[in-house]
Amino acid sequence: MQDSVFKGALGFPKFKDLKNCPFCGSNTFYVRQHAEGTVIFRFCPDGSEADNEDMYNTVSLTEGINVYCDNCQRFIGNRNTGKLSSGAVKALCDINSKQ
Numbered sequence: 001m002q003d004s005v006f007k008g009a010l011g012f013p014k015f016k017d018l019k020n021c022p023f024c025g026s027n028t029f030y031v032r033q034h035a036e037g038t039v040i041f042r043f044c045p046d047g048s049e050a051d052n053e054d055m056y057n058t059v060s061l062t063e064g065i066n067v068y069c070d071n072c073q074r075f076i077g078n079r080n081t082g083k084l085s086s087g088a089v090k091a092l093c094d095i096n097s098k099q
């Protein structure tokens with residue numbers, strides 16, 4: 001019997017209650033972030049890289065809210081509201097009904 005991918009109590013499942021992707025079992029997810037700005041890359045006369053620790057400080061990021069699985073790329077839910085997609089909820093129900 002497969003371990004449940006859901007660790008939450010009974011009730012409507014939220015993204016934070018997931019342990020794994022309900023479609024494939026992966027435990028990493030991603031959101032798409034939009035980056036905008038100019039990056040300054042510093043280097044030495046010999047071509048070697050200089051200190052570029054602050055090179056991304058001038059880039060502004062707009063955080064995405066749609067969460068996707070890092071492995072199967074399926075849509076999981078909304079990061080801001082924590083609400084799972086209808087497909088993810090259905091996949092959770094399918095897993096739970098097999099246990």
Ligand SMILES: [Zn+2]
Pocket residue numbers: 021022023024025026069070071072073074
């Ligand atoms: Zn997945």
